[in-house]
Amino acid sequence: MNERDTALWWARIRSGGPQRVATGGPTPDGLRRIVEADAQAVWLIPDRPESAGPAVLAEYGVPGPAMLDSKGTLRVLAACVRCCWPDPATDPWPGAAATLDQVDQVLQRLVPGRNAVSRKALLTGASRRLAAAGWLLLEGADTVRLGPRIASYGNLELSTLRELWRMVPA
Amino acid sequence: MTEPAALTFDDLAAESAVLGIYRQVFAVLAREANGMVDDAASVAADEAILRAFAGAGPAGMSVEQVVLACAGLPADRVRRRFEVLRSYRAVTRVNERPHEMFYQATFAPYVMLLFLRRLSQTGGQAELHRMLSMARLALDDAGTTPAVVREQLAEMTTVFRLLSNPIMQLAKSATVESLQAQAQPLLGNSDLLDKARVFHNAAADRWPELLPECTQLRMALAAYRDSLNTAAGRLLAHAGRTRALGLLPTERWRTFARESSTADLAQALDGLLFDAPEPLFTVDDMLEAVEEGLQADAGRVPPPRPRTDEEPPPAEMDTDPQLRQLALRAEELLAGRAEATVAELLAEAGDWPAGRRVLSDLTAIHLRDEIPYGLTWGDGWQVDPTSSRTWVSEGWFHRS
Amino acid sequence: MIFDEVLATLTDRRREMVEAAYALLENATEPVHRQYLPALGDATSQERLRELLRRTGRTLVSVDGLHFTSGFDDAVRAELTGLGWQPLPLADRAVLVLVLVYSVAIPRSEELISQDSWASPYPATLQDILRDSKVPATEARAALGRLTACGLLRNIRAGEQDGGYVPGPQLNRLTPAAREQLQDQLILAAAPDHPLAAAIRERRRHDPGDTR
Numbered sequence: 001m002n003e004r005d006t007a008l009w010w011a012r013i014r015s016g017g018p019q020r021v022a023t024g025g026p027t028p029d030g031l032r033r034i035v036e037a038d039a040q041a042v043w044l045i046p047d048r049p050e051s052a053g054p055a056v057l058a059e060y061g062v063p064g065p066a067m068l069d070s071k072g073t074l075r076v077l078a079a080c081v082r083c084c085w086p087d088p089a090t091d092p093w094p095g096a097a098a099t100l101d102q103v104d105q106v107l108q109r110l111v112p113g114r115n116a117v118s119r120k121a122l123l124t125g126a127s128r129r130l131a132a133a134g135w136l137l138l139e140g141a142d143t144v145r146l147g148p149r150i151a152s153y154g155n156l157e158l159s160t161l162r163e164l165w166r167m168v169p170a
Numbered sequence: 171m172t173e174p175a176a177l178t179f180d181d182l183a184a185e186s187a188v189l190g191i192y193r194q195v196f197a198v199l200a201r202e203a204n205g206m207v208d209d210a211a212s213v214a215a216d217e218a219i220l221r222a223f224a225g226a227g228p229a230g231m232s233v234e235q236v237v238l239a240c241a242g243l244p245a246d247r248v249r250r251r252f253e254v255l256r257s258y259r260a261v262t263r264v265n266e267r268p269h270e271m272f273y274q275a276t277f278a279p280y281v282m283l284l285f286l287r288r289l290s291q292t293g294g295q296a297e298l299h300r301m302l303s304m305a306r307l308a309l310d311d312a313g314t315t316p317a318v319v320r321e322q323l324a325e326m327t328t329v330f331r332l333l334s335n336p337i338m339q340l341a342k343s344a345t346v347e348s349l350q351a352q353a354q355p356l357l358g359n360s361d362l363l364d365k366a367r368v369f370h371n372a373a374a375d376r377w378p379e380l381l382p383e384c385t386q387l388r389m390a391l392a393a394y395r396d397s398l399n400t401a402a403g404r405l406l407a408h409a410g411r412t413r414a415l416g417l418l419p420t421e422r423w424r425t426f427a428r429e430s431s432t433a434d435l436a437q438a439l440d441g442l443l444f445d446a447p448e449p450l451f452t453v454d455d456m457l458e459a460v461e462e463g464l465q466a467d468a469g470r471v472p473p474p475r476p477r478t479d480e481e482p483p484p485a486e487m488d489t490d491p492q493l494r495q496l497a498l499r500a501e502e503l504l505a506g507r508a509e510a511t512v513a514e515l516l517a518e519a520g521d522w523p524a525g526r527r528v529l530s531d532l533t534a535i536h537l538r539d540e541i542p543y544g545l546t547w548g549d550g551w552q553v554d555p556t557s558s559r560t561w562v563s564e565g566w567f568h569r570s
Numbered sequence: 571m572i573f574d575e576v577l578a579t580l581t582d583r584r585r586e587m588v589e590a591a592y593a594l595l596e597n598a599t600e601p602v603h604r605q606y607l608p609a610l611g612d613a614t615s616q617e618r619l620r621e622l623l624r625r626t627g628r629t630l631v632s633v634d635g636l637h638f639t640s641g642f643d644d645a646v647r648a649e650l651t652g653l654g655w656q657p658l659p660l661a662d663r664a665v666l667v668l669v670l671v672y673s674v675a676i677p678r679s680e681e682l683i684s685q686d687s688w689a690s691p692y693p694a695t696l697q698d699i700l701r702d703s704k705v706p707a708t709e710a711r712a713a714l715g716r717l718t719a720c721g722l723l724r725n726i727r728a729g730e731q732d733g734g735y736v737p738g739p740q741l742n743r744l745t746p747a748a749r750e751q752l753q754d755q756l757i758l759a760a761a762p763d764h765p766l767a768a769a770i771r772e773r774r775r776h777d778p779g780d781t782r
Contacts, residue, residue, distance in 0.1 A: 003625060004649075006572070007625060007643065008650055010626040010627040011443065011642055011646045011650055012655065014445055014446065014628070014642070015443045015444060015445060015446055015642070015658075016446055016657030017448075017657070029571065030571060030572035030626065048573065049573050049589060051589040051593075052589035052593045053593055054593065056590050056593035056594060057450065057593065057597055058452070062602060063600070064597045065447065065450050065720070065721055066449060066450070067451070070459075071462065071463075072459075074455060075459050077456060078456050078459065105495050108495075112463065112466045113466065116534065129449075129719060132446070132447050132719065133449055134448075153453065160453040160457055161453055163457065164453070164457050167460060168464075358764055358765075360763045395765075399768045399772070403769035403772060406773065407773075409753075411749035412678070413678065413684075414754075414757060415678045415753055416681065417679075418675070418764065419679060422761045422764070423671050423672075423675045423679060424676070427672060430704060432704060432709075434759065435667040435668060435704075438663075438756045438759040439656075440651070440656075440755065441647070441652075442647070442752060443642045443655075445740055447719045447721075448720075450597060
């Protein structure tokens with residue numbers, strides 16, 4: 001694949017999030033292929049060295065894009081990680097599907113003080129936000145999976161993610 | 171009539187612009203240079219005087235009565251303007267006899283004032299619109315002769331030439347600032363051109379012998395459009411990358427925003443590309459959020475007690491995690507009791523957010539017939555003004 | 571691997587500078603002051619930084635000479651959109667246009683803004699967006715949330731009346747050509763019969779190499 005096509009793929013991802021493509025094609029330079037569970041498709045996500053990635057912003061004290069209700073949204077993601085990652089000894093991707101009800105059960109312990117209605121609102125809003133950013137995949141009205149961005153985590157991050165998995169009550 | 175639409179800005183500019191129009195219009199009537207009205211106060215005085223005469227009735231007024239009737243204005247100014255009006259015979263004696271004290275006003279000067287005011291408020295172009303409409307209507311009139319239309323075609327040709335010459339001159343050699351001040355307000359004038367073209371076409375259809383005059387008008391219109399486009403192009407070139415937005419009148423933007431369909435609005439972003447949301451957070455941020463949540467949870471609700479000594483839950487609960495959760499929660503709330511009042515449970519929960527959770531859990535548990543718990547409400551209230559819940563309705567939660 | 575290829579010959583220190591600059595330009599919400607970007611101060615590093623951006627479909631954007639960010643490479647943008655690529659949903663684009671009109675175009679017509687950028691302190695109100703437009707209100711409301719999430723809009727909560735939406739920090743990522751294209755297309759859409767629109771079409775005709 002030439003430089004021009006590679007640049008186009010990077011721009012597609014930057015403007016449209018992780019891209020799902022057929023398994024056959026070549027991998028554009030600098031992107032990672034994340035194979036779907038059924039091996040019928042792959043996701044392309046950027047593969048930047050950590051020294052050129054978002055972590056640099058924290059070092060420099062420069063703010064990056066924030067999420068609405070970031071604590072609540074991250075708790076929803078944590079609940080999804082707990083529900084959609086059946087065996088933390090393996091990789092979290094592709095994981096398994098879970099129902100939003102199952103996620104809600106786990107979420108309940110992570111967001112004390114919220115009643116069922118406000119928790120439902122958080123779950124709905126946060127899962128949409130996370131899906132828009134490629135951290136979750138919404139399948140149908142009430143089923144969720146981890147999104148391809150979860151596969152961008154390195155070993156160090158995965159060990160933290162496993163710690164988190166153990167900490168969250170199922 | 172070259173800069174009429176530049177009038178509508180602030181008051182100061184408006185006043186000098188009004189005078190500008192008057193000066194331009196009277197120029198064709200003046201006997202000599204600098205003999206014209208030169209301040210807005212004089213115009214106001216003229217109007218007050220004419221109004222005073224209108225109210226006075228057929229008997230007319232003496233000079234002193236006029237001064238009295240215009241009490242809001244300085245007396246010497248009223249006298250001075252009265253003299254001017256009299257010298258032009260806008261104000262005449264009621265009876266032509268010596269020592270006649272009473273005067274009356276003619277109506278034509280007042281009509282002229284009205285016309286001028288409209289001209290200065292709406293700009294000469296609005297007037298031009300009216301003239302074009304009337305000329306167009308006249309074409310449908312069986313009594314209209316080719317000579318009349320020839321005359322109108324020539325007049326319009328002259329008007330559009332006068333309009334376009336200075337704009338082109340400005341567009342080519344004026345500073346951008348003066349171009350902005352003088353030509354920008356004229357840019358939104360395609361209506362005028364459309365109207366003139368309609369008049370032209372109708373005239374050419376009805377009287378082919380007027381072709382030469384029509385051609386003249388067509389050329390004048392083309393020159394006017396060229397001058398506007400040239401001015402717009404120069405303004406655009408100096409507007410940078412966002413400032414040209416300000417060259418459109420506010421109303422154009424409002425109409426666009428209000429009247430356009432979703433697709434038409436969105437179309438303005440064709441060819442542009444934006445970043446997808448990519449919120450930045452680390453795994454540690456996620457861990458921290460979870461830890462905080464769990465700590466807060468532990469602080470509010472007693473941790474679930476080991477249930478090894480109790481009978482195993484019914485088998486079907488294993489297939490429905492939510493049901494099992496609810497059963498566990500029910501046992502947790504009852505804490506060994508066969509029955510607890512809602513008031514007790516709320517008191518045990520502590521604060522109101524946790525209490526609300528208890529209530530919503532009780533309701534959820536009650537609604538599931540598969541598990542053996544129920545909620546029964548009584549008729550009484552328990553009022554406790556010192557508590558965060560000032561009232562609690564009487565109710566019992568129990569094994570059923 | 572793009573990064574290794576482009577940065578291979580640099581010393582470790584320079585490589586770190588360029589990678590950090592890339593990360594900051596690409597990820598910071600707001601444009602970054604050049605003080606944070608030592609890679610810009612050195613010809614070789616700057617050249618590699620630009621190359622890194624170019625290879626990943628991006629380009630360096632100077633906001634005011636002191637602050638920098640990155641945006642889509644104009645040629646890449648033209649090619650992708652030419653292929654019909656537009657991931658931003660229709661309603662989101664319509665609502666963004668509404669905010670640009672109320673927050674930037676109208677204040678400009680009223681001579682309230684003079685700076686040549688898409689920033690504005692004058693919010694488009696919810697009334698403007700949800701009631702006074704033809705975009706269905708539920709769609710518009712959802713679009714406002716999404717547009718805010720990706721930094722295209724910023725929510726301003728002032729007093730009761732003055733709250734609303736202004737263009738967000740992502741608008742700083744538009745290249746000069748994209749900023750101008752956005753201006754031109756707004757004018758063409760709002761007043762296609764206006765002499766300004768004629769002048770814009772004229773300018774495009776005289777600039778055939780231009781991808782707009």
